[in-house]
Amino acid sequence: MADEALKDINQFLTFTLGKEIFALDIGTVREVLELTSITKIPRTPKFMRGVINLRGHAVPVVDMRLKLGMSKGEDTVDTCIIIVEIEYEGEFTIMGALVDSVREVFEMTPDTIEPAPKMGAAINAEYIKGMGRQNEQFIIIIDINKIFSAEELAIAKDMASLGGGDRVPAPEEAAAPAQA
Incomplete structure (x- = not known):
């Protein structure tokens, strides 16, 4: 019985944008990074901040405030990038999500998650999985797989390739003979 109850617990990484608390399913999160240097790529949408170098790979970074229609915020010591x-459609894209701060991993059972509110045509609730609650605050649970269009994901992939998304071997690697 205890195993059955554990299976129904979902873990979410909570983060802030302004005064609002959001959450991502922990299964979509690879890691959390401190803010690092972001290289801007020209002629990309405003919410695409640029690319970062993550262990030799260019990873596109999206400003989640701008993507969600909020005003641009100032970067602080708490600003993080969630990878x-x-x-x-069966393909995976690695992306950085720039957020104001990361809070904690929070567990919620499905019965504590309410459906996304219907707020009319002004707000696109397609990417909202639901609403959770922590103490007296609402947590907006985002479905990261639905927030970006196919075109936006294609731009992100292009940004990664423009920024050197495929790791270029170091000169000593290129010069070294292949081992059999």
């Missing part, structure tokens, strides 16, 4: 894995 997420997005699945779209």
